[in-house]
Amino acid sequence: MKINVDFIYPIGSVYISTQPTNPSVLFGGVWIQTAKSRAIVGAGSNIANTDTTYGSLSAGALNFTAGTLMGESTHTLSTQEIPSHSHDLTVHSGGTTAAPIAGVANTANASGNGLLTNPSFRIQNTGGNGAHNNIMPIEVYYVWKRVS
Numbered sequence: 001m002k003i004n005v006d007f008i009y010p011i012g013s014v015y016i017s018t019q020p021t022n023p024s025v026l027f028g029g030v031w032i033q034t035a036k037s038r039a040i041v042g043a044g045s046n047i048a049n050t051d052t053t054y055g056s057l058s059a060g061a062l063n064f065t066a067g068t069l070m071g072e073s074t075h076t077l078s079t080q081e082i083p084s085h086s087h088d089l090t091v092h093s094g095g096t097t098a099a100p101i102a103g104v105a106n107t108a109n110a111s112g113n114g115l116l117t118n119p120s121f122r123i124q125n126t127g128g129n130g131a132h133n134n135i136m137p138i139e140v141y142y143v144w145k146r147v148s
Helices: 021-027
Strands: 016-017 031-033 102-108 121-123 142-146
Touching: 016 021
Parallel strands: none
Antiparallel strands: 016 142, 031 142, 102 121
16 A cells, blocks of 8 residues: 655655664655754744753743754863853962972072062963763654655
């Protein structure tokens, strides 16, 4: 028995499978493989998310249009994206010289009274400035979209 592909899978329909077989072989019509290496997200305006596990998000804060491509598999944080933070620096001195501090460039001069004069310290950079994985946990399928 042959199925009516136009009734079950009208143009614009999506077929998802663990098998690489083009649905045109199974159902007829013309299909293209789509969403390659991409996650699928529901179109439309979001509902409110108040679950603290996933973060709070008010209703309507996002509105995705069907067919929109966005996101990236890796991302290098810019300075604006790094959480605001500070680094503490403790300086100890005694006698006539300032003791070196690991990881700190010391250009201070010490006076005979044990106090630092003209202190200038620099905390050395850390990190490799590399991209990090930005992919959510996923399960991979073949995704086909009927185009005619």
